[in-house]
Amino acid sequence: EAGVTQFPSHSVIEKGQTVTLRCDPISGHDNLYWYRRVMGKEIKFLLHFVKESKQDESGMPNNRFLAERTGGTYSTLKVQPAELEDSGVYFCASSSGFVGTYEQYFGPGTRLTVT
């Protein structure tokens, strides 16, 4: 079974530019999560999709971040315009089954560097 995949693995952009991160969850997993880890800090929750619906977006830092999951399969996270403090590793995770009851499988992350 293929795991969670993320693209790109690394992105370097200038402040003010736009970047779009992609996540492909494990096939059949309805739950998809985005997390972010800023250097040396905790992995912080951003949002949770159940199929194509946003279940919880309480962790999204501001309206420069837009997440979509059209069709309930892969998801994209767009940052526009990017700021220096957006640098970090963005993880995607997916899980099956009922909310809160199943293991979350993580992707390898996208390292975003904003200069």
Next chain:
Amino acid sequence: GENVEQHPSTLSVQEGDSAVIKCTYSDSASNYFPWYKQELGKRPQLIIDIRSNVGEKKDQRIAVTLNKTAKHFSLHITETQPEDSAVYFCAARASGYSTLTFGKGTMLLVSP
């Protein structure tokens, strides 16, 4: 909301020694506590988890203990090996919710 504190931030041990990583949480509604291991350049992977109806869980050389009264849980690794070197994250989740709240991670270095 939930807050998870993790200590130490770095831990160096000799091969064969034991390692203990401790976490505390703030939300008494949390009832699920997973531990993830992230090797350099790889994805975080679940290594062990515990639910609040259990005080201890073991899987070969790793074990997790939970003290609900004190709101803390710990990861114990015995007979450490160089391949145990990684960053370990603890997390907590409340019943009925999906959000995992993570600690800041512990970098474990096992020297041969």
